Amino acid sequence: MLTRLALPALAAALVAAPAAAQMARTEAPPAKDGTAKAVPLSKTDVQLSFAPVVKRAAPSVVNVYASHVEKRSNARASAMDEFMRRFFGEPEGGRGPRGDRAQRSLGSGVLVDGSGLVITNAHVIDNMNEVRIALSDRREFEAAILLRDPRTDLAVVKIKTPPAGLTPMPFGDADALEVGDFVMAIGNPFGVGQTVTQGIVSALARTQVGSADYQYFIQTDAAINPGNSGGALVDLRGQLVGINTAIYSQSGGSHGIGFAIPVSMVKAVVDAARDGLTVVRRPWLGARIQSVSPDIADSMGLDHPTGVLVASLQAKSPAEEAGLKRGDLILTVDGQTVDDPEAFGYRFALKGIQGQTRFGILRGTGRQTVTVKLGPAPETRPRDVLKVRTRSPFLGATVVNTSPAVAEDLQVDFPVEGVAVQAVDDNSFAARAGLQKGDVVVSVNGMPVATTKDLDRITRSSFNAWEIAINRGGEVLTSYFSG
Known part of the structure; x- marks a missing residue:
């Protein structure tokens, strides 16, 4: 089960081995950058400490506290409960006396800019509207969300009033990593406070992990646990080589199989935020x-x-x-x-x-x-975004007209007939009806849906029964609802 999780060269900084021992080392094959990597042979060789590297990197790792509270009136909550019961058999009662909903999330982040830019995981701040950043010295600051990129599971937030003397972490080179290289994971597991774990690169270019659209991960056996999400994977130069994002675990704890997003992708997302973008624009192949x-x-x-x-x-x-x-x-x-x-x-x-x-x-x-x-996917026709608010199985869904740009954003095939589901609110009627982001609504009650205006018109009609045809991954599925 995949669980998302809400260091100059070391030898120069550590205890130097005797000259005789250095000469006795067996030289390993040259690394990609041409430097030789030696295998330690003596006891002195392995009496090393990562402390100098941690002192350099740790001040750049922060805690991320995110929250979202949605206030809803009694009337709105009652109407929703009634419709849930009518269409889906939702039991009466609720979510508190006023139907309020509160969400909170705890994760980690990395300072990447002296102006207060912090990179973290998108799932740490998913659906959140308030963010606080706690520095390694426990000072806390309010932060603004600049960019969320669910496709990479990365997000950028900025401290609103950054203090002087922030320590950004320099970017490393993930492409220079090799299996067997030492790395460290720094974050806030289980909310206990900043923690450092050490391991090696277990594998590179891991795909089929399933925690983001762009699946290309660094695998490590450095212990990563819930709360490490968004924390730093650091090389022995104190440089950022990845953002910890997930673990493979059946219990929720670390089993020595963790995954980090390579710093190359991190750079692309940070650069987009620095350019003032709220979304990351990517090239279209077609x-x-x-x-x-x-x-x-x-x-x-x-x-x-x-x-x-x-x-x-x-x-x-x-x-x-x-x-x-x-x-x-x-x-x-x-x-x-x-x-x-x-x-x-x-x-x-x-x-x-x-x-x-x-x-x-x-x-x-x-x-x-x-x-x-290279260029972005074209918007061949306006999206005409529609948030369905009428009583129907689509209530709580946001749909858009299809185009190459929409297809690229939602990872659906194009050309395709129908309108695409861009988002589905949690616990909404649409979610209960089984609608998912990326679905393409083809028809409703036998009527073709070519544009969002078509769907708006149809959902404003009073039907006692609904027949919905959607295209999901190239397969057309039909669902029936009555009320």
């Missing part, structure tokens, strides 16, 4: 891709599955204009190997929306390079 199975790899003459296969192209998209064709196998993005759709999505998303990037592809038996122009 092609549907799929993973490569062993059978496909064998048919293409590959010795193992790698790359992503172009399954279809949208007309006038960057993919089509670059000359990509159905059946092409994309092997690299600007020289970086991609082994599956998640790795491709991560590498491509980091390229931004300006300039161009190069794909290394296999077409038939020949390898070649294509240049893809």
